[in-house]
Amino acid sequence: xxTFDVRELVLTYDGKAALQHVSMNIIPKxxxxxxxxxxxxxxxxxxxxxxxxxxxxxxxxxxxxxxxGENIYAKNYNVYELRTKVGMxxxxxxxxxxxxxxxxxxxxxxxxxxxxxxxxxxxxxxxVDAALYDEVKERLKESAMALSGGQQQRLSIARxxxxxxxxxxxxxxxxxxxxxxxxxIEELIFDLKKHYTIVIVTHNMQQAARISDYTxxxxxxxxxxxxxxxxxxxxxTQAKTEEYxxxxxx
Amino acid sequence: xxxxxxxxQELASLKLNLVQMGDLVIRHINxxxxxxxxxxxxxxxxxxxxxxxxxxxxxxxEKNCLGIILREQPVASDLRLITAVLKMITDLxxxxxxxxxxxxxxxxxxxxxxxYRVDDIFGMMNVCQEMIRHALESFxxxxxxxxxxxxxxxxxxxxxxxxxxxxxxxALRNAAVDADYAIYLMMVAKYLxxxxxxxVNIAEWVIFSMxxxxx
Numbered sequence: 001x002x003t004f005d006v007r008e009l010v011l012t013y014d015g016k017a018a019l020q021h022v023s024m025n026i027i028p029k030x031x032x033x034x035x036x037x038x039x040x041x042x043x044x045x046x047x048x049x050x051x052x053x054x055x056x057x058x059x060x061x062x063x064x065x066x067x068x069g070e071n072i073y074a075k076n077y078n079v080y081e082l083r084t085k086v087g088m089x090x091x092x093x094x095x096x097x098x099x100x101x102x103x104x105x106x107x108x109x110x111x112x113x114x115x116x117x118x119x120x121x122x123x124x125x126x127x128v129d130a131a132l133y134d135e136v137k138e139r140l141k142e143s144a145m146a147l148s149g150g151q152q153q154r155l156s157i158a159r160x161x162x163x164x165x166x167x168x169x170x171x172x173x174x175x176x177x178x179x180x181x182x183x184x185i186e187e188l189i190f191d192l193k194k195h196y197t198i199v200i201v202t203h204n205m206q207q208a209a210r211i212s213d214y215t216x217x218x219x220x221x222x223x224x225x226x227x228x229x230x231x232x233x234x235x236x237t238q239a240k241t242e243e244y245x246x247x248x249x250x
Numbered sequence: 251x252x253x254x255x256x257x258x259q260e261l262a263s264l265k266l267n268l269v270q271m272g273d274l275v276i277r278h279i280n281x282x283x284x285x286x287x288x289x290x291x292x293x294x295x296x297x298x299x300x301x302x303x304x305x306x307x308x309x310x311x312e313k314n315c316l317g318i319i320l321r322e323q324p325v326a327s328d329l330r331l332i333t334a335v336l337k338m339i340t341d342l343x344x345x346x347x348x349x350x351x352x353x354x355x356x357x358x359x360x361x362x363x364x365x366y367r368v369d370d371i372f373g374m375m376n377v378c379q380e381m382i383r384h385a386l387e388s389f390x391x392x393x394x395x396x397x398x399x400x401x402x403x404x405x406x407x408x409x410x411x412x413x414x415x416x417x418x419x420x421a422l423r424n425a426a427v428d429a430d431y432a433i434y435l436m437m438v439a440k441y442l443x444x445x446x447x448x449x450v451n452i453a454e455w456v457i458f459s460m461x462x463x464x465x
Binding site: 205206209233234235236241242245246247248 | 254257323324325326327328329330461462
């Protein structure tokens with residue numbers, strides 16, 4: 001079963017369409033990249049997957065997004081539970097002004113986990129999975145604000161992982177990072193997909209080609225092409241996709 | 251449409267260099283066979299020396315391809331085009347080697363050697379040259395049908411090669427040809443047959459560059 005089935009999704013902001021009749025699947029434990037020029041709707045779709053768009057005034061969603069067969073836009077759907085299962089990592093790392101440990105423990109504590117030993121285990125596992133533990137294990141009580149940009153982004157990933165999600169949504173997670181920090185995040189994504197389903201928005205074409213299994217190309221709110229990443233970057237079927245990924249698109 | 255003027259110019263220049271390399275090897279095949287038929291040692295040596303220019307084309311085109319990959323990180327049709335060029339220059343270089351090999355036959359033979367004409371060898375040469383020309387034309391014009399016709403044309407080369415074998419074997423039986431000369435003749439025919447195979451390889455890479463499928 002697919003993790004998500006997006007069916008005929010129409011998203012409007014104040015009546016203006018941002019996504020038009022988009023249908024696609026998100027396959028479990030695979031990395032799906034959403035690409036396209038600015039304003040094409042890729043981030044809007046990403047935010048629909050854990051209903052982050054609910055927070056935006058004037059936003060209206062039609063169609064369905066099924067998460068394991070259940071429509072997340074159905075009345076009475078438990079959004080809080082959805083967001084624990086579908087975590088999100090943003091473009092800019094945003095550590096809370098507290099210690100490294102408390103950053104990662106924040107989510108579990110909100111869920112009511114207060115046992116010290118349990119929290120220590122969760123934090124350690126999340127930091128290990130986010131490939132950050134070795135770099136910070138001696139200074140877990142120090143402020144997260146002192147970490148480098150790349151470390152802060154891995155901390156954001158650790159914070160997401162600590163909630164034991166099933167899906168991690170990433171909105172341009174490396175666009176603010178240097179090539180070395182970017183490389184670390186990309187390696188991390190490669191490891192994370194063994195356990196998590198990942199959907200990533202990226203402007204970096206080479207990054208999509210390197211790390212994703214599936215790629216969806218969006219243009220002006222329309223899904224132009226969705227296929228395996230290899231197919232998209234070797235032999236796209238749509239002329240618009242070809243123009244965009246080869247840089248001949250205006 | 252956004253311009254990638256510099257990149258597109260580089261791709262156009264890559265194609266131009268490939269065609270120039272192809273023209274040179276086509277000329278070498280002609281001159282190689284001519285030197286063999288006329289036992290023209292000077293012409294044979296010219297072809298052998300000029301083969302270095304073919305190798306230089308290969309190195310220069312290869313270097314340009316690697317530079318483009320480094321700078322542009324090409325994908326989709328651009329990636330297929332550059333991959334195809336990298337593969338095609340290897341086949342063109344091998345064709346150049348075979349043209350030089352044919353010339354070397356002229357150097358091995360005695361000046362007094364009696365010429366024995368086998369028309370089918372000229373037929374093989376004509377078809378091979380046309381195959382190379384069409385393969386390169388199909389690449390430049392993205393002409394799938396023309397590329398496919400190159401693959402089909404190889405049957406003609408193989409057929410003419412079989413005919414040449416029989417012809418030479420008969421001539422040997424009837425003592426119409428000197429045994430040494432017959433061996434050289436067959437080697438020339440074999441080189442031409444291999445040239446046909448390389449032309450097919452080129453056409454297959456042309457098809458790959460257009461369809462993404464390597465037949």
